[in-house]
Amino acid sequence: AQSVTQPDIHITVSEGASLELRCNYSYGATPYLFWYVQSPGQGLQLLLKYFSGDTLVQGIKGFEAEFKRSQSSFNLRKPSVHWSDAAEYFCAVGPPNFGNEKLTFGTGTRLTIIP
Protein backbone atom coordinates (compact mmCIF):
# COMPACT_ATOMS: atom_id res chain seq x y z
CA ALA A 1 0.00 0.00 0.00
CA GLN A 2 1.15 3.50 -0.70
CA SER A 3 2.26 5.79 2.09
CA VAL A 4 3.70 9.26 2.56
CA THR A 5 6.05 10.24 5.36
CA GLN A 6 6.66 13.80 6.44
CA PRO A 7 9.25 13.35 9.20
CA ASP A 8 9.07 16.89 10.54
CA ILE A 9 5.90 17.60 12.49
CA HIS A 10 6.79 21.22 13.20
CA ILE A 11 9.46 23.52 11.77
CA THR A 12 10.29 27.05 12.86
CA VAL A 13 12.28 29.38 10.63
CA SER A 14 13.10 33.06 10.67
CA GLU A 15 11.52 35.34 8.12
CA GLY A 16 13.85 35.63 5.15
CA ALA A 17 15.56 32.31 5.83
CA SER A 18 15.48 29.38 3.45
CA LEU A 19 13.13 26.46 3.93
CA GLU A 20 13.11 22.78 3.09
CA LEU A 21 10.26 20.47 4.00
CA ARG A 22 10.88 16.78 3.62
CA CYS A 23 8.62 14.19 2.02
CA ASN A 24 9.29 10.52 1.41
CA TYR A 25 6.88 8.12 -0.22
CA SER A 26 6.42 4.42 -0.60
CA TYR A 27 4.81 3.29 -3.83
CA GLY A 28 5.04 0.44 -6.29
CA ALA A 29 5.85 2.75 -9.16
CA THR A 30 6.61 6.42 -9.53
CA PRO A 31 3.41 8.12 -8.45
CA TYR A 32 2.13 11.55 -9.19
CA LEU A 33 3.40 13.87 -6.42
CA PHE A 34 1.85 16.96 -4.91
CA TRP A 35 2.39 19.60 -2.26
CA TYR A 36 -0.59 21.37 -0.70
CA VAL A 37 -0.77 24.19 1.85
CA GLN A 38 -3.50 24.66 4.42
CA SER A 39 -4.04 27.75 6.52
CA PRO A 40 -5.81 27.29 9.89
CA GLY A 41 -9.44 26.30 9.47
CA GLN A 42 -9.20 26.44 5.70
CA GLY A 43 -9.16 24.02 2.81
CA LEU A 44 -6.10 22.98 0.85
CA GLN A 45 -4.40 24.91 -1.92
CA LEU A 46 -2.17 23.20 -4.47
CA LEU A 47 1.39 24.57 -4.47
CA LEU A 48 2.87 22.33 -7.16
CA LYS A 49 2.73 18.90 -8.74
CA TYR A 50 5.04 16.44 -10.48
CA PHE A 51 3.91 13.96 -13.09
CA SER A 52 6.97 13.38 -15.28
CA GLY A 53 9.84 15.16 -16.99
CA ASP A 54 12.01 17.75 -15.30
CA THR A 55 12.52 16.64 -11.72
CA LEU A 56 12.64 20.21 -10.42
CA VAL A 57 9.17 21.72 -10.50
CA GLN A 58 8.17 25.27 -9.84
CA GLY A 59 5.01 26.20 -8.03
CA ILE A 60 3.10 29.18 -6.77
CA LYS A 61 4.27 31.60 -4.09
CA GLY A 62 7.94 31.01 -4.93
CA PHE A 63 7.98 27.34 -3.93
CA GLU A 64 9.79 24.59 -5.77
CA ALA A 65 10.20 20.87 -5.23
CA GLU A 66 12.66 18.28 -6.44
CA PHE A 67 11.78 14.69 -7.21
CA LYS A 68 14.56 12.21 -6.44
CA ARG A 69 13.64 8.73 -7.57
CA SER A 70 16.62 7.04 -5.89
CA GLN A 71 15.57 8.47 -2.53
CA SER A 72 11.80 8.26 -3.06
CA SER A 73 11.67 11.88 -2.00
CA PHE A 74 9.88 15.03 -3.09
CA ASN A 75 11.17 17.82 -0.86
CA LEU A 76 9.68 21.30 -0.92
CA ARG A 77 11.93 24.35 -0.86
CA LYS A 78 11.71 28.10 -0.75
CA PRO A 79 14.78 30.36 -0.76
CA SER A 80 13.32 33.07 1.46
CA VAL A 81 10.19 32.63 3.56
CA HIS A 82 7.64 35.32 4.32
CA TRP A 83 5.49 35.61 7.43
CA SER A 84 2.48 34.73 5.27
CA ASP A 85 3.99 31.28 4.58
CA ALA A 86 3.10 30.15 8.10
CA ALA A 87 0.68 27.25 7.57
CA GLU A 88 0.42 23.48 7.43
CA TYR A 89 2.05 21.78 4.45
CA PHE A 90 0.99 18.41 3.10
CA CYS A 91 2.76 16.14 0.67
CA ALA A 92 0.53 13.75 -1.28
CA VAL A 93 0.83 10.97 -3.84
CA GLY A 94 -1.61 9.83 -6.47
CA PRO A 95 -1.76 6.77 -8.72
CA PRO A 96 0.28 7.23 -11.90
CA ASN A 97 -1.74 7.49 -15.08
CA PHE A 98 -4.85 7.79 -12.99
CA GLY A 99 -4.24 11.35 -11.99
CA ASN A 100 -5.15 12.73 -8.64
CA GLU A 101 -8.54 11.16 -8.09
CA LYS A 102 -7.42 9.35 -4.98
CA LEU A 103 -4.67 11.07 -3.11
CA THR A 104 -2.77 9.71 -0.13
CA PHE A 105 -1.56 12.49 2.14
CA GLY A 106 1.21 12.70 4.69
CA THR A 107 0.49 13.87 8.21
CA GLY A 108 1.70 17.37 7.46
CA THR A 109 4.41 19.75 8.63
CA ARG A 110 3.41 22.86 10.53
CA LEU A 111 5.54 25.85 9.60
CA THR A 112 6.03 28.71 12.06
CA ILE A 113 7.76 31.90 10.98
CA ILE A 114 9.51 34.08 13.53
CA PRO A 115 10.34 37.74 12.87
Next chain:
Amino acid sequence: DTGVSQDPRHKITKRGQNVTFRCDPISEHNRLYWYRQTLGQGPEFLTYFQNEAQLEKSRLLSDRFSAERPKGSFSTLEIQRTEQGDSAMYLCASSSDRGGSGNTIYFGEGSWLTVV
Protein backbone atom coordinates in the same frame (compact mmCIF):
# COMPACT_ATOMS: atom_id res chain seq x y z
CA ASP B 1 -15.22 30.79 -10.76
CA THR B 2 -16.65 30.90 -7.27
CA GLY B 3 -14.68 27.94 -5.99
CA VAL B 4 -15.89 24.87 -4.16
CA SER B 5 -18.39 25.78 -1.48
CA GLN B 6 -19.43 23.68 1.48
CA ASP B 7 -22.32 24.04 3.87
CA PRO B 8 -22.50 24.18 6.81
CA ARG B 9 -19.01 25.23 7.75
CA HIS B 10 -19.48 24.09 11.31
CA LYS B 11 -21.87 21.59 12.86
CA ILE B 12 -22.18 20.47 16.46
CA THR B 13 -24.43 17.49 16.99
CA LYS B 14 -25.30 15.04 19.69
CA ARG B 15 -24.16 11.47 19.40
CA GLY B 16 -26.73 9.39 17.59
CA GLN B 17 -28.10 12.22 15.46
CA ASN B 18 -27.89 12.35 11.68
CA VAL B 19 -26.03 15.11 9.86
CA THR B 20 -25.82 16.10 6.23
CA PHE B 21 -23.19 18.18 4.48
CA ARG B 22 -23.58 19.78 1.09
CA CYS B 23 -20.90 20.51 -1.47
CA ASP B 24 -21.24 22.68 -4.57
CA PRO B 25 -18.29 22.09 -6.91
CA ILE B 26 -16.86 24.49 -9.43
CA SER B 27 -19.54 24.68 -12.08
CA GLU B 28 -17.75 23.09 -15.02
CA HIS B 29 -16.14 20.31 -12.98
CA ASN B 30 -17.49 16.81 -13.50
CA ARG B 31 -15.46 15.12 -10.78
CA LEU B 32 -16.21 15.47 -7.10
CA TYR B 33 -14.41 14.05 -4.08
CA TRP B 34 -14.96 13.77 -0.35
CA TYR B 35 -12.08 13.58 2.10
CA ARG B 36 -12.00 13.48 5.89
CA GLN B 37 -9.37 15.17 8.02
CA THR B 38 -8.94 14.65 11.75
CA LEU B 39 -6.83 16.86 13.98
CA GLY B 40 -3.12 16.45 13.38
CA GLN B 41 -3.61 14.25 10.34
CA GLY B 42 -3.65 14.67 6.61
CA PRO B 43 -6.88 14.29 4.63
CA GLU B 44 -8.08 10.76 3.93
CA PHE B 45 -9.95 9.82 0.77
CA LEU B 46 -13.57 8.82 1.30
CA THR B 47 -15.27 8.70 -2.08
CA TYR B 48 -15.26 10.00 -5.63
CA PHE B 49 -17.90 10.82 -8.25
CA GLN B 50 -17.61 11.21 -11.97
CA ASN B 51 -20.76 13.10 -12.91
CA GLU B 52 -23.51 11.34 -10.95
CA ALA B 53 -21.73 7.98 -10.74
CA GLN B 54 -19.99 7.08 -7.50
CA LEU B 55 -16.90 5.32 -8.83
CA GLU B 56 -14.96 4.52 -5.69
CA LYS B 57 -15.55 4.30 -1.97
CA SER B 58 -12.95 3.94 0.72
CA ARG B 59 -13.32 1.31 3.40
CA LEU B 60 -13.39 4.30 5.76
CA LEU B 61 -16.90 4.96 4.48
CA SER B 62 -18.88 2.73 6.81
CA ASP B 63 -22.52 1.82 6.33
CA ARG B 64 -23.49 4.89 8.34
CA PHE B 65 -22.06 7.14 5.65
CA SER B 66 -23.74 7.79 2.33
CA ALA B 67 -22.80 10.19 -0.41
CA GLU B 68 -24.89 11.19 -3.38
CA ARG B 69 -24.60 13.38 -6.41
CA PRO B 70 -28.02 12.99 -7.96
CA LYS B 71 -27.75 15.32 -10.94
CA GLY B 72 -24.01 15.39 -11.35
CA SER B 73 -23.80 18.82 -9.81
CA PHE B 74 -23.90 19.30 -6.03
CA SER B 75 -23.24 16.44 -3.63
CA THR B 76 -24.38 15.53 -0.15
CA LEU B 77 -22.61 13.49 2.48
CA GLU B 78 -24.86 12.09 5.18
CA ILE B 79 -23.71 10.51 8.41
CA GLN B 80 -26.31 8.52 10.30
CA ARG B 81 -26.20 7.75 14.02
CA THR B 82 -23.13 9.90 14.54
CA GLU B 83 -20.38 8.74 16.89
CA GLN B 84 -17.72 10.78 18.63
CA GLY B 85 -15.14 9.27 16.29
CA ASP B 86 -16.88 10.99 13.39
CA SER B 87 -15.67 14.36 14.66
CA ALA B 88 -13.50 15.71 11.87
CA MET B 89 -13.37 18.15 9.03
CA TYR B 90 -15.07 16.89 5.88
CA LEU B 91 -13.46 18.29 2.77
CA CYS B 92 -15.04 18.39 -0.63
CA ALA B 93 -13.04 18.88 -3.81
CA SER B 94 -13.68 18.98 -7.52
CA SER B 95 -11.83 18.75 -10.80
CA SER B 96 -12.38 18.39 -14.51
CA ASP B 97 -11.25 15.45 -16.63
CA ARG B 98 -11.31 17.38 -19.86
CA GLY B 99 -7.57 17.92 -19.77
CA GLY B 100 -6.76 14.27 -19.15
CA SER B 101 -5.40 12.73 -15.98
CA GLY B 102 -3.76 14.85 -13.38
CA ASN B 103 -6.03 17.84 -13.50
CA THR B 104 -5.83 20.04 -10.47
CA ILE B 105 -8.17 19.25 -7.61
CA TYR B 106 -9.67 22.32 -5.96
CA PHE B 107 -10.65 21.91 -2.33
CA GLY B 108 -13.39 23.67 -0.45
CA GLU B 109 -12.87 25.14 2.99
CA GLY B 110 -14.35 22.12 4.71
CA SER B 111 -17.20 21.36 7.06
CA TRP B 112 -16.23 20.88 10.68
CA LEU B 113 -18.23 18.27 12.58
CA THR B 114 -18.15 17.99 16.35
CA VAL B 115 -20.07 15.13 17.92
CA VAL B 116 -20.77 15.61 21.63
